[in-house]
Amino acid sequence: EVQLLESGGGLVQPGGSLRLSCAISGFTFSSHAMSWVRQTPGKGLEWVSGVSGSGDVTDYADAVKGRFTISRDNSKNTLYLHMNNLRVEDTATYYCAKDLRITVTVILSLSFDHWGRGTPVTVSS
Amino acid sequence: DIQMTQSPSSLSASVGDSVTITCRASQSIDTSLNWYQQKPGLAPKLLISSASSLQNGVPSRFSASGSGTGFTLTINNLQPDDSATYYCQHSYTSPYTFGQGTRLDLK
Numbered sequence: 001e002v003q004l005l006e007s008g009g010g011l012v013q014p015g016g017s018l019r020l021s022c023a024i025s026g027f028t029f030s031s032h033a034m035s036w037v038r039q040t041p042g043k044g045l046e047w048v049s050g051v052s053g054s055g056d057v058t059d060y061a062d063a064v065k066g067r068f069t070i071s072r073d074n075s076k077n078t079l080y081l082h083m084n085n086l087r088v089e090d091t092a093t094y095y096c097a098k099d100l101r102i103t104v105t106v107i108l109s110l111s112f113d114h115w116g117r118g119t120p121v122t123v124s125s
Numbered sequence: 126d127i128q129m130t131q132s133p134s135s136l137s138a139s140v141g142d143s144v145t146i147t148c149r150a151s152q153s154i155d156t157s158l159n160w161y162q163q164k165p166g167l168a169p170k171l172l173i174s175s176a177s178s179l180q181n182g183v184p185s186r187f188s189a190s191g192s193g194t195g196f197t198l199t200i201n202n203l204q205p206d207d208s209a210t211y212y213c214q215h216s217y218t219s220p221y222t223f224g225q226g227t228r229l230d231l232k
Contacts, residue, residue, distance in 0.1 A: 035221075045169065045212055045223040061220045062126075095168055109216040111159045113180065115168035 002026035002114045004096050009119030016086050016123070022079040022096030022116055030054065030074040033099040033107050036081045038092035039118070048094070049081065053104035064090075086123045093118040127151050129213055131224035139232045142203045146227045148196040148213035157217035160189055160198045162209045163226075169212060173198065205231055 008020040020036070035050040049060045049070040058070050069082040079096050097112035128151040138144050148158065156176035161169035171180050173189045176196060186207075189198045200207055208231045213224040 044225050045214070047214075047219075047221040047223070050219070050221075059219050100171070100174055107219070109157055110221050111171065111174045111214075111216045112161075112169070113171045113174075115170075118168060 002098065004098065004114060004116035006094065006096050006116040006119040009094060009121045011122045011124065012086055013125050014086060014088055014123055017082070017084045018086065018121060020081040020083065020094055020096075020119060020121075024077050024079065024096075024098070027098070027114075029072075029077045031102045031104060033101075033103055033110060034072060034079045035097045035099065035110055035112065036070060036079075037095045037097050037112065037115075038090075038121075039095065040092045043092075046092075047110070050099075050107045050110055051079070052107050053102075056105065057107050059107050083121070086121075088123050091121060091123045093120050126220055127154060127215055127217060127222055129215055129222050129224040131211075131213055131227050133227060134225065135228040135230070137230045137232055138203055140203055140205060143199065143201045144203065144229065146198045146211055146213075146229075148191075148198070148224050150194045150196075150215055150217075153193045154215045154217035156192045157215055158189075158191065158196045159214045159216055160187075161212045161214065162207075163212065164209045172211075174216075200229075203231060207231065 036048040098114040100111040100113040158176045160173040163169040
């Protein structure tokens with residue numbers, strides 16, 4: 001059974017940092033691109049960042065580029081999102097999501113067939 | 126960025142009815158379109174990928190079609206469990222944007 005479990009969310013002041021983790025099981029982690037997707041009541045679902053199965057290729061939404069860093073440790077079956085210089089508008093529930101297709105070296109045509117339960121991030125003073 | 130626009134934003138229907146949700150892309154995305162179902166407090170669930178491919182375990186009451194800029198999701202013989210919010214998402218190119226969602230309530 002595929003499982004994704006996020007952790008690391010919480011309350012942080014504007015300008016602060018957080019690191020989210022997503023522990024996975026039930027599939028060959030290194031064979032699939034992974035993404036972080038966030039959700040707010042006001043803006044709905046927003047793709048934040050993606051990383052290839054190998055970890056060599058990353059991509060970001062403009063809203064987080066330069067502030068967030070996605071990475072993965074395939075030996076630990078864990079996905080990360082390092083978030084720096086957080087803003088009030090980053091407040092959201094953050095989901096990790098698995099890509100449907102087997103692709104190792106590229107990020108291509110992301111479709112999310114499994115999601116974690118989400119971890120809440122609140123940026124407020 | 127490619128914008129995804131869903132309509133209607135909400136609808137109400139009865140058990141046994143059929144409903145259709147529309148998703149329009151701001152530019153052609155071929156068939157790179159996915160549909161998700163989300164219930165309160167839960168993560169989205171992938172129903173359909175590549176515009177019309179039903180995911181394993183999804184009831185055949187769900188169907189979808191379209192290409193280019195216009196797409197539809199149809200749910201036949203509505204069941205109480207279908208009450209949820211439905212989102213489209215394109216997988217054509219980064220950033221992989223979602224529609225704003227369509228809330229479906231069962232009377």
